[in-house]
Amino acid sequence: MMMASTTVESAFLKIPSFGFVNPNNATSKLVSRSSVSLRFGFHFRSCATSSASAAEPASASSPSSVVNDGAKLGPGSLGHITRPDFPILHQAVNGSKLVYLDNAATSQKPTAVLEAIQNYYESYNSNVHRGIHYLSARATDEFELARQKVANFINASESREIVFTRNATEAINLVAYSWGLTNLRPEDEIVLTIAEHHSNIVPWQLVAQKTGANLKFLELTEDEVPDVGKLKEMLSKKTKLVAVHHVSNMLASVLPIEEIASWAHDVGAKVLVDACQSVPHMVVDVKKLGLDFLVASSHKMCGPTGIGLLYGKSELLNAMPPFLGGGEMIADVFLDHSTYAEPPSRFEAGTPAIAEAIGLGATIDYLSGIGMERIHDYEVELANYLYNSLRSVPNIRIYGPEPSRVFKRAALCSFNVEDVHPTDVATFLDQQHGVAVRSGHHCAQPLHRYLGINASARASLHFYNTKEDVDDFIRALTDTISFFTSFK
Amino acid sequence: MQSLTQNLSFLSPLFSQVSESPEPKKIQLKSSFFKNPIFFTSHKSVHSPDKPISTEVFPKNPIFFTSLKCYHNPDKPISRNSSVSCITAHETPLQPLTMPEKVHCLACEFKSLPEPIDRVKRLLHYATLLPPFDESGRVEENRVKGCTTMVWLEVEMDSNRLMRYKVDSDSEITKGFCSCLIWLFDGAMPEEVLSVKTDDLAEMNVGMPSKGHSRVNTWHNILISIQKKTKNFVEVKDKDRSLTEFPPLVGSTDGFSVYGNYKEAQYMQESRQAGNEVEGPT
Numbered sequence: 001m002m003m004a005s006t007t008v009e010s011a012f013l014k015i016p017s018f019g020f021v022n023p024n025n026a027t028s029k030l031v032s033r034s035s036v037s038l039r040f041g042f043h044f045r046s047c048a049t050s051s052a053s054a055a056e057p058a059s060a061s062s063p064s065s066v067v068n069d070g071a072k073l074g075p076g077s078l079g080h081i082t083r084p085d086f087p088i089l090h091q092a093v094n095g096s097k098l099v100y101l102d103n104a105a106t107s108q109k110p111t112a113v114l115e116a117i118q119n120y121y122e123s124y125n126s127n128v129h130r131g132i133h134y135l136s137a138r139a140t141d142e143f144e145l146a147r148q149k150v151a152n153f154i155n156a157s158e159s160r161e162i163v164f165t166r167n168a169t170e171a172i173n174l175v176a177y178s179w180g181l182t183n184l185r186p187e188d189e190i191v192l193t194i195a196e197h198h199s200n201i202v203p204w205q206l207v208a209q210k211t212g213a214n215l216k217f218l219e220l221t222e223d224e225v226p227d228v229g230k231l232k233e234m235l236s237k238k239t240k241l242v243a244v245h246h247v248s249n250m251l252a253s254v255l256p257i258e259e260i261a262s263w264a265h266d267v268g269a270k271v272l273v274d275a276c277q278s279v280p281h282m283v284v285d286v287k288k289l290g291l292d293f294l295v296a297s298s299h300k301m302c303g304p305t306g307i308g309l310l311y312g313k314s315e316l317l318n319a320m321p322p323f324l325g326g327g328e329m330i331a332d333v334f335l336d337h338s339t340y341a342e343p344p345s346r347f348e349a350g351t352p353a354i355a356e357a358i359g360l361g362a363t364i365d366y367l368s369g370i371g372m373e374r375i376h377d378y379e380v381e382l383a384n385y386l387y388n389s390l391r392s393v394p395n396i397r398i399y400g401p402e403p404s405r406v407f408k409r410a411a412l413c414s415f416n417v418e419d420v421h422p423t424d425v426a427t428f429l430d431q432q433h434g435v436a437v438r439s440g441h442h443c444a445q446p447l448h449r450y451l452g453i454n455a456s457a458r459a460s461l462h463f464y465n466t467k468e469d470v471d472d473f474i475r476a477l478t479d480t481i482s483f484f485t486s487f488k
Numbered sequence: 489m490q491s492l493t494q495n496l497s498f499l500s501p502l503f504s505q506v507s508e509s510p511e512p513k514k515i516q517l518k519s520s521f522f523k524n525p526i527f528f529t530s531h532k533s534v535h536s537p538d539k540p541i542s543t544e545v546f547p548k549n550p551i552f553f554t555s556l557k558c559y560h561n562p563d564k565p566i567s568r569n570s571s572v573s574c575i576t577a578h579e580t581p582l583q584p585l586t587m588p589e590k591v592h593c594l595a596c597e598f599k600s601l602p603e604p605i606d607r608v609k610r611l612l613h614y615a616t617l618l619p620p621f622d623e624s625g626r627v628e629e630n631r632v633k634g635c636t637t638m639v640w641l642e643v644e645m646d647s648n649r650l651m652r653y654k655v656d657s658d659s660e661i662t663k664g665f666c667s668c669l670i671w672l673f674d675g676a677m678p679e680e681v682l683s684v685k686t687d688d689l690a691e692m693n694v695g696m697p698s699k700g701h702s703r704v705n706t707w708h709n710i711l712i713s714i715q716k717k718t719k720n721f722v723e724v725k726d727k728d729r730s731l732t733e734f735p736p737l738v739g740s741t742d743g744f745s746v747y748g749n750y751k752e753a754q755y756m757q758e759s760r761q762a763g764n765e766v767e768g769p770t
Binding site (some may be wrong): 454 | 490603604605607608612636637638657659661662696
């Protein structure tokens, strides 16, 4: 098995290495920071800004030029304009230009967010809610301002309906253990879908074991979307909670949450929505949707890791017991008992992720500066381009619904290549072409089992991706398939 | 193990002389053999998207590699810096590589590959060398847990107390990892298998975290599985052996029959408690 070091090698033809790409290079010449702004619809909600969190995209503050809406993916697209704001995208990986298509796993962070976090640590790092000195007061103000921004972003009634958690997973666990253990009885039912992320399955399994409640799972239609028609039939007086995703991280399907919430409330059930794949990509209005609980993760919406959010209606949060115990969540502590703070503090034990919360606030400023409707419109175009491009590659199986008037797809595609393991595909894409996709079960093992597969590859986009990213991906994928085919 | 002559006979046109001695590890090879890089190296042909890569340059006979690579000159220590140090042809008697030497050889080989993609291609080549795996072995109890790919592992101990392994995967790159691990461990003593650390094989990583447990660190998971199952075999065998090897020393309340040492007595007590009849040695 040992080989001599002197090899007869010939170079594989590869895309020329770009090395470190200057953000002001030819790609963005048409859209340099100083020369372009966009015909954006600025969809600011009434969120206040501060010097620490001003985070509009640099391009948005530039003089106007017209974006050709008819060619949304062409030069001057939202992706081209915003790319300079993301320094991480301008690098080479394994000798090839990085093409980052793993946004459903985590998104990249714009400079404005990075600067906000750095500014916090450089200028006013201090513990919140406790000190009376200047630094603490400023940190507290910025922390609570971030909470208000989140509330505005999803149209919550007040900032007290926003609980900061470590991530969406912790947020679901909070609801499961705090609301669930208090409100679930034997034979009660929790309705989920088989397409849920593990984070929206396992906590309910744990709580169901403790309470004697039952889990019911909605299956898919032939179009590979959750069978919403059957969902209504599954609901009954026994249903206490409907916990579903808004956008599937594997199928790319979008559930009609407003309808589902209405049906659930008709039978007296509460609704929890996993909005991890929707909040970063579209307008989400908790009042319009009629939600009781919503969870999301900052790191999937261009914010820092380590912070997530739970939205809960005030009356629900007020009635929920604590989840974690410790400092900050108490009112008074005695040796034999303690009294607890009001929400959201009741559910935020210990020192919070202050820098991360402020970073999340900066993220919301940045996204709001672009406009979530603008982001959504662009990503719909990109999603269609990705799907159609991928579909044109032979021997590819894409999962989820075909885009149509009925079925809108998110900007991601999970797929398999005939006779080539997705891990092999992803490895070759990375090592040979610098294309980053995910392979595995995407934290959706029940869904994979239902579809009869062990794993899949997934390419997922965000608004800073471009048509050229998709083209590079398709070229690289074609080469990958060719390699493995000839190798066999 | 096949004789070296039998292993190398298919290469007879390249040999000026191949002989077998009573200490059957003495070989002479035509010098041109070593000048021909094909049998020692991967050959990366020009690959363009329009032209599929040729794989015929990769020699596929595993026996050649298995036999030649396992021997080295005990008088000539393996140099960490030499990529050819593990393969030598000389006139002095050869000895099998020890496990540390084999691990070092493997690590050196992968470390010598200049580009990460070269490791991928090397692994794909080694995947073709993995022996076929019986379909009946693809059962849940043989699955290596915690991997993003499917891996099945069968472990046995032969009559010489050497470990025997069969492994397969649905991913070609993972099969390549498996092939390397099988080369290391198949036919090794249990203690040798257990002595290998995951850090020793970090050079084999292809774009994955070199340390730490992760679902994508497949070879790490397979190595741990191999070692766990090997350890189980050792414990079972040790238990069986202790019952047969040691003379009875402990007296029982059932009469003058005496039974083995502490371990044996413990085993017998457990068996009685389970309601099984236990027959002590006479």
